[in-house]
Amino acid sequence: MLKEExxxxxxxxxxLHNKVLSSDLCVKLNVSEDTxxxxxxxxxxxxxxxxxxxxxMSKSFSHTTGIKETYAQExxxxxxxxxxxxxxxxMTVLLGGGTTxxxxxxxxxxxxxxxFFTVSPVVAMELIEYSDCEVILLGGSLLHDSYIVTxxxxxxxxxxxxxxxxxxxxxxxxxxxxxxxxxWEVVQVKKAMIKSANKTxxxxxxxxxxxxxxxxxxxxxxxDYLITDIDPAEKMLSSYVDVINVL
Amino acid sequence: MLKEExxxxxxxxxxLHNKVLSSDLCVKLNVSEDTxxxxxxxxxxxxxxxxxxxxxMSKSFSHTTGIKETYAQExxxxxxxxxxxxxxxxMTVLLGGGTTxxxxxxxxxxxxxxxFFTVSPVVAMELIEYSDCEVILLGGSLLHDSYIVTxxxxxxxxxxxxxxxxxxxxxxxxxxxxxxxxxWEVVQVKKAMIKSANKTxxxxxxxxxxxxxxxxxxxxxxxDYLITDIDPAEKMLSSYVDVINVL
DNA sequence: AAATATGATGCAATAAATTGAAAAACCATA
DNA sequence: TATGGTTTTTCAATTTATTGCATCATATTT
Numbered sequence: 266m267l268k269e270e271x272x273x274x275x276x277x278x279x280x281l282h283n284k285v286l287s288s289d290l291c292v293k294l295n296v297s298e299d300t301x302x303x304x305x306x307x308x309x310x311x312x313x314x315x316x317x318x319x320x321x322m323s324k325s326f327s328h329t330t331g332i333k334e335t336y337a338q339e340x341x342x343x344x345x346x347x348x349x350x351x352x353x354x355x356m357t358v359l360l361g362g363g364t365t366x367x368x369x370x371x372x373x374x375x376x377x378x379x380x381f382f383t384v385s386p387v388v389a390m391e392l393i394e395y396s397d398c399e400v401i402l403l404g405g406s407l408l409h410d411s412y413i414v415t416x417x418x419x420x421x422x423x424x425x426x427x428x429x430x431x432x433x434x435x436x437x438x439x440x441x442x443x444x445x446x447x448x449w450e451v452v453q454v455k456k457a458m459i460k461s462a463n464k465t466x467x468x469x470x471x472x473x474x475x476x477x478x479x480x481x482x483x484x485x486x487x488x489d490y491l492i493t494d495i496d497p498a499e500k501m502l503s504s505y506v507d508v509i510n511v512l
Numbered sequence: 513m514l515k516e517e518x519x520x521x522x523x524x525x526x527x528l529h530n531k532v533l534s535s536d537l538c539v540k541l542n543v544s545e546d547t548x549x550x551x552x553x554x555x556x557x558x559x560x561x562x563x564x565x566x567x568x569m570s571k572s573f574s575h576t577t578g579i580k581e582t583y584a585q586e587x588x589x590x591x592x593x594x595x596x597x598x599x600x601x602x603m604t605v606l607l608g609g610g611t612t613x614x615x616x617x618x619x620x621x622x623x624x625x626x627x628f629f630t631v632s633p634v635v636a637m638e639l640i641e642y643s644d645c646e647v648i649l650l651g652g653s654l655l656h657d658s659y660i661v662t663x664x665x666x667x668x669x670x671x672x673x674x675x676x677x678x679x680x681x682x683x684x685x686x687x688x689x690x691x692x693x694x695x696w697e698v699v700q701v702k703k704a705m706i707k708s709a710n711k712t713x714x715x716x717x718x719x720x721x722x723x724x725x726x727x728x729x730x731x732x733x734x735x736d737y738l739i740t741d742i743d744p745a746e747k748m749l750s751s752y753v754d755v756i757n758v759l
Numbered sequence: 760a761a762a763t764a765t766g767a768t769g770c771a772a773t774a775a776a777t778t779g780a781a782a783a784a785c786c787a788t789a
Numbered sequence: 790t791a792t793g794g795t796t797t798t799t800c801a802a803t804t805t806a807t808t809g810c811a812t813c814a815t816a817t818t819t
Contacts, residue, residue, distance in 0.1 A: 267533075268807075281683070281720055284694075287766095288764090296808080296809090297808070298765085299809060303807085303808085318765070386634075389654050401665070402649070404651025406649075545775080547799080553776095565805095565806060764817070767813085769811090771808105771811105774808095776803100780800090785795080786793105787795100788793095789790100789792085
């Protein structure tokens with residue numbers, strides 16, 4: 266049997282079943298596992314498939330891989346790095362949605378072992394694809410613009426869990442008005458998220474500081490950390506450091 | 513024998529069997545392997561065939577599955593079109609995961625107003641983006657390989673709902689073994705999905721028919737519709753039409 | 760932490776491709 | 790038919806490709 270035949274067969278299996286095991290293939294094709302592994306390696310390096318431990322899987326699922334530039338990505342990456350210092354192995358972490366949280370999800374180091382709950386399918390997909398953590402996606406009515414789940418379903422599920430740490434992005438934050446948002450459903454979810462967490466961190470680029478939204482999520486001192494892209498010693502943050510842990 | 517005759521013969525063999533071995537040809541044509549190799553080289557440089565180590569293969573057979581396109585996308589689109597005829601305004605529909613279901617989600621006509629439940633974040637994202645329907649994403653532990661939510665959380669949520677119609681993709685299906693799958697968690701979810709639905713439709717490209725998996729979801733006659741890309745009158749489907757509604 | 764399964768790497772055996780040169784076949788013309 | 794030139798085929802030596810095995814590293818499970 267020609268190598269190409271074999272690889273075609275493998276491609277077909279993957280296309281049909283989304284996943285193949287090397288151990289299955291080497292029996293079906295009657296070659297050694299080494300050969301299969303070499304085939305998979307070759308197909309993977311031609312980016313036709315995605316290699317996983319024990320076999321390979323279809324690439325057509327890798328949906329989120331698109332390297333989309335997000336606004337102020339570098340700033341958000343800075344925030345993400347700081348945020349990640351709060352996460353240790355074995356922790357249970359609740360993540361919100363938004364581009365800053367997405368940067369966090371992207372930067373979780375491989376090998377970190379913890380459990381993530383999230384209300385954002387996008388974040389969930391990123392986590393499951395690029396981290397080694399367990400990912401639990403909460404269910405609910407999916408919101409158009411923000412791609413997070415909302416409604417009583419989520420709230421109920423949140424009532425049932427208690428996590429070590431919750432990370433929330435925010436649209437608007439100020440010392441006087443606290444954390445605010447413009448969508449009612451989102452406010453409800455965020456409130457419930459904070460209630461489900463022992464500690465909560467707000468991630469926000471400095472640019473958003475001192476802006477005001479329409480509906481209140483909570484006061485600034487109701488959360489435990491404020492993580493921005495600038496140095497905590499900056500004048501802009503001086504009024505915050507009194508009431509909250511600023512990173 | 514003339515060179516041209518030989519090459520015609522080779523072409524015929526390739527068209528017939530999709531591949532040829534140099535070693536076979538040199539016996540059949542009673543020439544040295546060198547000659548065969550030169551012929552193949554010549555044919556290949558006229559891009560009539562694809563030369564590979566040990567022989568040559570048909571050009572059309574070389575699986576150059578577009579990196580983005582899903583396998584057998586056109587076939588899946590056919591299925592999706594048939595499937596969509598079952599969905600009317602006001603219905604409550606439960607969707608599984610997989611690329612066929614994805615095609616369905618893509619082809620939901622704008623203006624259709626119904627409620628979709630799904631266990632697949634990818635499908636949910638597609639629906640919320642391109643349809644005007646309400647999308648409820650069920651929550652649970654996100655599975656690496658198939659990108660669907662699994663576990664007791666989903667099962668519980670499924671127990672609480674009753675939908676008009678459920679669409680399931682499948683890995684493997686045969687008359688004897690029924691609907692099967694190779695991942696335990698997926699089997700559990702599929703079972704629960706079927707239980708939550710008044711009627712269930714299986715969508716599957718004809719290519720998958722009569723393949724067998726490892727764990728059983730249900731018998732073929734436990735579902736109501738089988739939707740494939742080929743005509744229900746085809747011989748391949750004749751044994752199915754007795755026990756199930758084939759579209 | 761130990762046991763098991765999987766992955767990577769280097770090596771040797773074998774099969775196949777390449778190359779250059781020699782032999783054979785072919786072909787037009789004298 | 791003989792001849793010279795051309796094309797085609799074969800042969801031999803060398804290089805490259807493929808595969809399986811042994812070994813060690815890494816991942817996963819118990």
